[in-house]
Structures are given as structure tokens and as C-alpha cells.
Amino acid sequence: MATEAANGNSHAGAKPPPTPSPLRSSKFLQSNMRVLVTGGAGFIGSHLVDKLMENEKNEVIVADNYFTGSKDNLRKWIGHPRFELIRHDITEPLLVEVDQIYHLACPASPIFYKHNPVKTIKTNVIGTLNMLGLAKRVGARILLTSTSEVYGDPLQHPQTEEYWGNVNPIGVRSCYDEGKRVAETLMFDYHRQHGIEIRIARIFNTYGPRMNIDDGRVVSNFIAQALRGEPLTVQAPGTQTRSFCYVSDMVDGLIRLMEGENTGPINIGNPGEFTMMELAEIVKELVEPSVTIKNVENTPDDPRQRKPDITKAKQVLGWTPKVTLREGLPLMEEDFRKRLGVPKKA
Ligand SMILES: NC(=O)c1ccc[n+]([C@@H]2O[C@H](COP(=O)([O-])OP(=O)(O)OC[C@H]3O[C@@H](n4cnc5c(N)ncnc54)[C@H](O)[C@@H]3O)[C@@H](O)[C@H]2O)c1
Ligand SMILES: O=C(O)[C@H]1O[C@H](OP(=O)(O)OP(=O)(O)OC[C@H]2O[C@@H](n3ccc(=O)[nH]c3=O)[C@H](O)[C@@H]2O)[C@H](O)[C@@H](O)[C@@H]1O
Secondary structure, eight states: OOBOOTTOOOOTTOOOOOOOOTHHHHOOSSOOEEEEEETTTSHHHHHHHHHHHTSTTEEEEEEEOOSSOOGGGGTTTTTOTTEEEEEOOTTSOOOOOOSEEEEOOSOOSHHHHHHSHHHHHHHHHHHHHHHHHHHHHHTOEEEEEEEGGGGBSOSSSSBOTTOOOBOOTTSTTHHHHHHHHHHHHHHHHHHHHHOOOEEEEEEOOEEOTTOOTTOOOHHHHHHHHHHHTOOEEEETTSOOEEEOEEHHHHHHHHHHHHHSSBOOOEEESOOOEEEHHHHHHHHHHHHOTTOOEEEEOOOTTOOSOOOBOOHHIIIIIOOOOOOOHHHHHHHHHHHHHHHHTOOOOO
16 A cells, blocks of 8 residues: 655545456566556657556557647557557546556646636546546556646745645636646545545656647747747746756656555656746757847736755655756757757758
8 A cells, every 4th residue: 555645644544445457467478567648649648658668568558639649749659569549538438457547638738728728627627537437447556647736826935745735716727726636636535435546746847859849838939939030938027937857757757656655746846946037048048049038928827936845756756857957958959950840050
């Protein structure tokens, strides 16, 4: 059984987990861990799939509705005997026999999650209920990719897992941050009531190759703008901070959490903290020094500061991020150059 949650909630009343599929222990000559990745055609999901597929004992099933993801992100696995891709919207039940569920499906960029907020809530609430129902039926362990947005516009800095957050329940971001908070609640209620083996990762801003070019998030915006020779749009005031984690570090953290014994919630992010103006200056310096920086209006409820306290991830997962922002940005730039057809100047 997993150890106590980070926030100190007691799980003394939790039931033992349901019995996993007998196939998990009875197969010897073929893959014996069947892993479902919801949202596996998206940015983080597709990198996670790449890593999971490296292990020959894993059979990977992706369920995705392609709202913000794409088959293209998974093209190297399509047709592989240990890989299966299902077009499926997780707000509908899914019947598959699996041992582990990485539950990522949810639009992550503010532009996309605000586009149809009711659908975003349904994805977080009904979608998570469906995945927990599946976990219960087949005895699978389930990991939820929650978010640092559960801390809202945090009044504690850096944020530890014990902090309960400062969230506007009726704002334009609420479909996402309150949606994820309910998803976390559902995870713990299924754990306590039905003994489901749960893992919760609170992910902080993650970036890297394969982000949608017009995704709308800040790192992808700045790199695409720099490569197109457009001004970098710093939203007011520009002093707001974020901490950026490179995607390979994130995937490593998620797999460690799934394989470990702690339920979480656990912050997974890179504590290096930058203002948006600093980020723009770094992108300008590394990618295209001739571009200008333009101040533009911000959107409501934008968190003013965000930085993970990762003491817990270090202690219980033995995890620390390895890739610095200055190392990760050029890797993303290379991918964006290929996709935008902008070669590096000699
Ligand atoms: N990238 C980050 O900085 C970040 C930070 C915190 C949390 N997260 C979480 O990590 C997960 C992945 O984020 P990402 O950056 O890869 O985003 P993404 O938008 O690239 O990927 C999300 C995937 O989920 C799919 N999806 C959305 N709604 C669905 C539905 N109803 N049914 C089936 N599939 C659906 C999309 O098509 C896409 O492939 C999300 O749960 C997000 O909330 C990401
Ligand atoms: O890490 C998290 O927990 C969350 O982080 C992001 O949300 P956010 O930090 O608002 O992401 P961005 O849209 O990339 O914005 C980051 C900052 O950059 C600013 N920004 C954004 C875009 C831009 O062009 N310019 C700009 O200055 C925004 O005002 C904001 O202050 C993700 O999009 C969420 O999915 C995720 O859950």
C-alpha cells in the first residue's frame, strides 16, 4: 500500500486495493504490464509513451480525442505490436484491460481549456470518474497529472504540497484549476472508499519539443515569435514568475511516482524561477537577438508567482530535474525550426 499523503491526510480507513489482473504475474514470454495513457497524443503524453515503449515489458494503449493532441506525435509507434491508439473521449466510459493508467487527458494551455470551459470541467470530473471506475474494475494503479494551478494565485512561496491554495472558484480559469481540484478529491475518495492505488503529480509549467506551435503557452509563443521575427508578447506586468521544467525530467518524475510507493500529491517541476520579462530576454538572446519585446494586456486571474518546493519529490522519489532552462530552450528551438522550416543562420 502507498504511504501517507503529503498533506498528512490519514488513510487508515482505506480498503486494500482490488486484485489486479492475473495476467500481470502469469505472463513470461510477452509484455506483462499493460499501460493506458489518456491524453497520450498530447505534448507530455507522447514523450511519456516514448519512454514507456522503451521497456519491452510494457504494452501501451493511448486513448485520446485529439482536441489538442495529434497522431503525428505518436507516428513512430503506430503499427508497433506493443502499441495501440484509440480515438476516444474520456467523458465516455472506456473498457480496456490494463494494469496501470497514466491519466493525462485534459487540454493544458489556458487558451484551449478556456475555449469550451464546460467541456474542460467534464473532462476533469466525468473523465476522471470514468478512469477511476476503470481502475476499480480492473485493479489498476492510476496516476493523475494534476497541476500547480491547484494553488491558484498562491499566497505561499514557494508552494509546498501542504498548501491548500488560493483559487477563484468562479473565474475564467476555474474550469481547469477547480476541475483538477475535484479530480484530486475523486482520486482520494476512490482510494479511501475502494482501495484504488492512486498517484497524484502536481505538475509545474513544462516545455519542450512537440508543443503545439500555436499552443498559446508562453515558452512556445516566445520561441515561435522569435523564429517568425515577430515581437515577443510579454503579458502585463511581466514581473509574474513561472518555473519551467524540461519534458524529459517531467517524464522521469511521472514514471518514478507511478512505480514508487507514495500516493502524493507530489510537486514535480523545476524550481528555477523566472519573470516573464526575464524569459523573453533569454529567448531573445538565445534564439533571435534582433526581435523586439512588446508589452500586451494580460488575462484575468493570472497567478503572480509560481515555484515548486520539491523537497518531497527529492525525498520520496529520489528525483531532481537535470535540464536547466538555458539547456532546454535550444532543444525546443531545434524542433520548432524544423516544423516552421526556419533554418539556423550560419
Ligand atoms: N504542460 C504543462 O505545463 C502542464 C502543467 C500542469 C499540468 N499539466 C497536465 O498534464 C497533462 C498533459 O498536458 P500537456 O501539456 O501534454 O497538454 P496537451 O494539451 O498537449 O495534451 C492533452 C491531451 O489530452 C487530450 N484530451 C483532451 N481532452 C480529452 C478528452 N476529453 N478525451 C480524451 N483526450 C482528451 C488532448 O487531445 C491531448 O492529446 C494535462 O492533464 C495537464 O493538465 C501540464
Ligand atoms: O504549470 C501549471 O500548473 C499550469 O501552467 C500553465 O498555465 P500558465 O502558467 O498560465 O501558462 P502560460 O499560458 O504559459 O502563461 C505563463 C505566463 O506567461 C505569460 N504569457 C503567456 C503567453 C504570452 O505570449 N506571453 C506571456 O507573457 C502569462 O501571462 C503567464 O503569466 C499551463 O498552461 C497549465 O496547463 C498548467 O497546468
